[in-house]
Amino acid sequence: xxxxxxxxxxxxxxxxxxxxxxxxxxxxxxxxxxxxxxxxxxxxxxxxxxxxxxxxxxxxxxxxxxxxxxxxxxxxxxxxxxxxxxxxxxxxxxxxxxxxxxxxxxxxxxxxxxxxxxxxxxxxxxxxxxxxxxxxxxxxxxxxxxxxxxxxxxxxxxxxxxxxxxxxxxxxxxxxxxxxxxxxxxxxxxxxxxxxxxxxxxxxxxxxxxxxxxxxxxxxxxxxxxxxxxxxxxxxxxxxxxxxxxxxxxxxxxxxxx
Amino acid sequence: xxxxxxxxxxxxxxxxxxxxxxxxxxxxxxxxxxxxxxxxxxxxxxxxxxxxxxxxxxxxxxxxxxxxxxxxxxxxxxxxxxxxxxxxxxxxxx
Numbered sequence: 267x268x269x270x271x272x273x274x275x276x277x278x279x280x281x282x283x284x285x286x287x288x289x290x291x292x293x294x295x296x297x298x299x300x301x302x303x304x305x306x307x308x309x310x311x312x313x314x315x316x317x318x319x320x321x322x323x324x325x326x327x328x329x330x331x332x333x334x335x336x337x338x339x340x341x342x343x344x345x346x347x348x349x350x351x352x353x354x355x356x357x358x359x360x361x362x363x364x365x366x367x368x369x370x371x372x373x374x375x376x377x378x379x380x381x382x383x384x385x386x387x388x389x390x391x392x393x394x395x396x397x398x399x400x401x402x403x404x405x406x407x408x409x410x411x412x413x414x415x416x417x418x419x420x421x422x423x424x425x426x427x428x429x430x431x432x433x434x435x436x437x438x439x440x441x442x443x444x445x446x447x448x449x450x451x452x453x454x455x456x457x458x459x460x461x462x463x464x465x466x467x468x469x470x471x472x473x474x475x476x477x478x479x480x481x482x483x484x485x486x487x488x489x490x491x492x493x494x495x496x497x498x499x500x501x502x503x504x505x506x507x508x509x510x511x512x513x514x515x516x517x518x519x520x521x522x523x524x
Numbered sequence: 525x526x527x528x529x530x531x532x533x534x535x536x537x538x539x540x541x542x543x544x545x546x547x548x549x550x551x552x553x554x555x556x557x558x559x560x561x562x563x564x565x566x567x568x569x570x571x572x573x574x575x576x577x578x579x580x581x582x583x584x585x586x587x588x589x590x591x592x593x594x595x596x597x598x599x600x601x602x603x604x605x606x607x608x609x610x611x612x613x614x615x616x617x618x
Contacts, residue, residue, distance in 0.1 A: 324562050327554035330538055350558035350599075352535075378558065378599040405535065405600050406558075422560055523554045523565070 267374040275308040275368070278496035279484065284316035284358065287345045291321075292509035294365055294428055295348050296502055301367040302426035308372075309496065310487060312480060313363040315356055319343040320445055321432075323351040323419065327523050336444045346520045347430075351406060351419035354432045355442040362468070362480060365430040370422055379404050382418055385429040389416075392486035396472045396479065408433070413466030434467040435476045527613025531557075535600030539609035543577045553609070557601035564596040568606060577614055581607040 285293070290313055300306035320342055322331050331353045332344050342355075354361070366385055373381035383402040390408065393400035393415070403409040408416040408431070416433035468479055487493050498506075513519050527539045535557040542550050551572040559565055571591030575584065581604070588603035 323556050325554055325559060325565050326556055327538060327540065327552065330540075330554060348562070350556065350562075352556035378597070404533075420558070421562070523552065 267371050269374045270369060270371040272372070272491040275491075277487070277491050277493050278307050278309040279312070279493050280309055280496055280498055281312040282314065282498060284314040286316050286510070287319035287321065287343050287356070288510040288514040289506055290315070290363075291345050291347050291514040292506040293498070293502075294430060295423075295509060296506045297365070297367045298348075298421075298423050298426050298428040300502060301369065302424035306367070306502070308368040309366070310484075310493065311365045311367070312484070313365070315358040315361075315363075317341075317343060318357045319345055321354045321356060322346050322520075323353065324348055324421070325350050325523060326353060328521050329524055331447055333445055333447055340441060340445065342445055344520055345514055346522065347419070348423075349419035349421040349428060349430065352417060353446050354417065355437075355446055356432070357438065357441075359476060360434070360436045360438070360467075362433040362435050362476060362483070363430065364483075365428060368427055368429070370425050370427045373427055378420070381427070382406050382420065382429070385420070385427075386418060386431060388487050388490050389431070389433075389483060391490065392483040395486060396468075396474065396482055398468075398471050410466060410471065412471060415466065415468065415471075434465045435479065436469040437465055437467050439465070525613040525616075527609045527611065527616070529605055529609040529612055531601060531605035531608075534602070534605060537601055537605045537609040539606070539613045541572070541610070541613065543614075546577055548572050548575050548577055548610070553606055555601065555609075558599035559601065560597040560599075564592055564598075567591050567596070572606075572610065581611050584610055 297309060301308055320332055320337060337344055390400050398410050400408055400410045400415060406418045407414050416431050418431045420427060420429045525541055529537050535555055537555045540552040541548050551569045553568050568588055571587050585603040585607035588606050
C-alpha cells in the first residue's frame with residue numbers, strides 16, 4: 267500500500283448537535299465504513315453528548331470496569347465502542363471528543379505507535395497554540411507537565427482507519443471514581459498515577475471555554491490539512507440510528523466481554 | 525479466579541476463569557489493549573480453554589501465539605503478558 271498524505275484529501279468536518287451515546291458509537295462504525303467504501307471523503311467529526319455515559323473499550327470487561335449500580339444511581343448509561351483502549355467517563359460539556367475517519371493508506375507502513383502520534387500531530391500543535399506544552403505519550407495518550415490530557419484509540423476496518431480521542435475539558439473526579447473501577451494493578455504503574463490525579467483538564471490549563479478550545483483545534487486542522495464544513499447525510503444518520511438500536515444500545519453488545 | 529498484569533510499556537491484561545479437574549475453564553481475557561481484528565479476543569479465550577492450569581507461562585503463551593497466527597496485530601498486549609495474567613490468577617499471593 268502506498269502512503270497517502272493529509273493534503274491528498276478534501277477533509278470534511280461534521281459537528282452535529284448533541285447526540286445519544288449509542289448513536290455516537292454507531293456513527294463511528296458507519297462513517298468508518300463509508301470512508302472505506304469511498305462514499306464519504308475523509309472526515310473529522312466533533313462529538314456533542316446529549317447525556318452522561320461511560321464508554322468502555324472493545325476488549326474491556328463490563329463487570330471489572332464499571333460499577334453498574336453506581337452508574338445507574340447517577341443516571342449514567344454504559345456503552346461499548348468498537349475500538350480497544352480504556353474506559354472514559356463522559357458528562358456533556360466535560361470532554362472534547364473527536365473522530366478521524368481516513369483511508370488506511372494515510373498510515374501505511376507505520377507501526378501502531380507511529381500512527382497514533384501521526385494522527386494527532388495537529389492536536390499537539392493546537393494545544394501548543396493554547397499555551398500548553400503537550401506531547402504524545404505512547405502508547406495512546408496526549409499528556410502535559412500537569413498530567414494526562416487525552417486518550418486515543420484506533421481501529422481498522424475494510425481499508426479505513428478510525429482514530430478517536432477524548433480530551434478532558436473539565437472533570438468530576440469524585441463521580442468518575444465512583445463509577446469506574448480502577449484496579450490496583452493499573453495504579454501500580456509508576457507512569458500511571460491515580461486516575462484523579464493524573465488527569466489535568468483543559469479548562470484549568472487554558473482558562474478558555476470549551477467552544478474556544480474546539481475552535482482553536484479546528485482552525486489548526488484547517489490550516490494544516492484543509493477542512494470543509496459538511497453534515498451527515500440522511501442515509502448515514504438512518505443507518506447509524508438503526509445500528510444504535512440493533513447493536514450499541516443492546517445488553518448483548520455492551521456485555522460482549524462480561 | 526482473577527488475575528491482572530500491567531505489561532511494561534503496554535496496557536492492562538486481565539484474566540478471569542475457573543479451574544476444573546486441573547483445567548482452565550470459562551476463560552475470559554480482557555483489558556484496555558488493542559487487537560486487530562477484534563475477533564482475536566475470542567480466539568485467545570478458546571485457545572486457553574481446557575489447557576492444564578499448571579502447564580506454565582511458556583506453554584500458555586505459546587498456545588495463544590499459535591492460535592493467533594501471523595495476521596493478528598497486537599498493541600499493548602502480548603501472548604506472554606496474557607500468560608502472566610493467567611499465572612497471577614492462579615497464584616494470587618505471588
